[in-house]
Amino acid sequence: MKEIVQDLYGNTIYLTDERWQHIVQRHPVLQGYKNEVLKTIRSGKREQDAFYPYKFYYRKAFKNLPRRFTHIEVVIIFGFKDDQPNNFATTAYPMIIV
Helix, strand or coil: EEEEECCCCCCCCEEEEHHHHHHHHHHHCCCCCCHHHHHHHHHHHECCCCCCCEEEEEEECCCCCCCCEEEEEEECCEEEEEEEEECCCCEEECCCCC
């Protein structure tokens, strides 16, 4: 199953169960914060990767994150499959930005 959201720029982006499991296995602190990850995609600040123009980083601040984490960053890959947009979250992680 996958969660489908739209970003601030009108792009449809999805997060699969497989990718969510990857995220929480590598960053267990995000277990229980799936809604925040999806909010990051919906309304986070977006920055394009300098070397890979199809890769974007979405970042958003949250006050309710565990430990001293202040932000969540989600990596989105933009592409096409069968001539249709295929934009998906590949990973996400917590960050501390002061």
